[in-house]
Amino acid sequence: MRVLIATITAGAGHLQAAAALDEAWRAMRPKDVVEKVDLQKFFSPLHKTVHSAGYVKLVEHAPDLWAMLFKKTDNPKLVRRLTKFRRAIPPASTLRTIKYIKKFKPDVVFCTHYLPVEVMWRAKEKWEGKPPLVATVVTDFEAHALWMGPSSDFYCVAAEETKARLVARGAVSENVIVTGIPIAGKFSSQINGAEVRKRYGLRDDLPILLVLGGGFGMGPVAEILAELDKVPQQFQTLVVAGRNEELRRELAVQDRKHPTHVLGFVTNMHELMSVSDLVISKPGGLTSSEALAMGKPIFILNPIPGQEAANSDFLLERGAAAKVNRVEDLPYRMGQLLGSKKMVEMAQCAKALGKPSAAMDICRVTLERLEAGSGKRVSAD
Template sequence: MADHRVLLISAPIGAGHIRAAQSVSQMLKVNHSCHTELCNIFDLFHPAIGQTILKAYLKILNIFPQAYGTMYGWGNQSRLALIGREWVSQVLAGRMLDYINKFQPSVIVCTHATPAGLVAWLKKKGLIRVPAAAIITDFVVHRLWVYPEFEHYFVAHPAMAEYLSQNGILPQSIVVTGIPVSDSFIQPIDKYQVLGKLNLRPDRKTILIMGGGAGVLPMDEILKLCAQIDRPLQIVAVAGKNQSLYRRLIQLGSVIRHPVRVFSYVDNVHELMSIADLLISKPGGMSTSEALSMGVPLVIYRPIPGQEEANTCYLLNNGAALRADSLSELQNILVRLFEDNSDFTTLRQRAALLGRPHAATDIADFIAKNYFKA
């Protein structure tokens, strides 16, 4: 068998980009027996550079999210942003070139726009001739994703394909697959076994609250709000790596009247989503795709301008989510949902219709068919 080698390059700015790369890598290994390697672009540079970028990103999201939205919009419209992109790529591409030459991939797959820019620059300058593909992990395309040097793009829905084709990408190079999620989200799960493991009851509605690890989602305030709902419900809250938030949620969970289970970082999101009747979260492309794959309806809380706002519009337009821009709006939504069970059913059905649980398999199959020579 030929030695097929796939280099997947991502960045840890939001966990979804890396999870998408991991999902496709798994399917390539399992279904096509090829050698894959996951590269975190921050690992190619001095550790201080990556840490500084990540800390600045999280601080902006936490303290002044509107600033992020402004930068996102500027990057989508300004000619200066394209010049800046070119300069950054030129400065940073050297180390990536060394890495690529050492690994000798059959194809490069990027799941974040920054490494995509470096790979495109290397291809444009003729420094590498390796075919490259991009997986966009949101429900919108930012202009800084657009590189005619890429052989293929994998996108979530047809409107994204239309945007790319209007911006110089050949239509035959664009494949609508959905956003790739882990194989664990399509495996059968015994909901009652998970409920039993968590000491929760099957006759209560379960609310899952996620997305507060970066401190942007006020999970403690949302938990207090849920405590006021006079219906039989139970709550699962995931604080991520935010230990301060985790301790506050534990303390709150011990005094409210509904059963509460609090977790820090977890690797069984698929199990938690299997028991969830409703997810309250931020609209990240990956977490949203995971929820849709399992038919879990969403309530989106205060999306940040930029891709979160665009993701929200996509979900709302397709009837798979509801939106709350304040705690009072969130309370009204929850009260209304618990008063009319048919709303839960409608949301769940529409979420399931949008789900693309086999996207990782479809992408891996396409890569194997188009880039692996016998």
């Protein structure tokens, strides 16, 4: 069997979801041909720069403009009109992508970003033979209208609320499956917390706050640490600055009231979360899903309008998170939360929401759909 996992660089989450599916499918069916592709490889250099760097700059420097664009485009009728226009006059990158897909001849296509959903609509036209099964894997807790497209055979979504949104907008209920957002298998692994704490010089008698700057090291990480220094309770902090090396160096030389360990880009987030008592982060779909899978409550600070604001609402409503809108409110709220019954309850709610096996579940559902469509038994081993 030939499997294509199509994604786009727009923040780290879509890539992480694609990697989780790649890992899960290879574990279930190691003999299959699996390709994970970032469709930006088919963009022109200018298009690639505008798309990837443009998104980061927009959400960082003009969040209100991003919020307006997000809201205006969250309209199924408008999306259908825009897609039909792009379909009539496809950009060169789309044509290059379609050529690649038809040459690869996949049996299954996973889309972990909405752009491949649109591309597959055109790719399925005049397909020689039976077209591939297209699974759209929504990577946030709320599904924007851009995720919906006629090329999708079914959707895999984070929660019942996500499913309800798609069904209300016309999706067939049985074609929307609640699986959770796919995360790496290591978030289900057994971790020796004592060994992790020893490796980083973390004390056993103090709670640990994990401050995340995201894959690109965006957000007011320095301001967060400055405000945490005003909290009277004793704790220690792990900080992940991501790929922002300038930020890592800046934070590493600063003195702190509370013990602070500053890291750059890491590949062992599962270990860091395992020893942490609270995750302070923007509520991206993947980061939130990782924290929930490990039963870790989330403290949200000033989420990006749009998808992060929607994720924030979901987590707050389900009791797995707390939130402040201004960094100066952090000391008071953190002082209330640390060591409280509320924090224990948040951890319990997070654990109840977690879906650590989401990637495997998505692959199993897909195999079942393939079997139903072909009338043949499709082995999961």
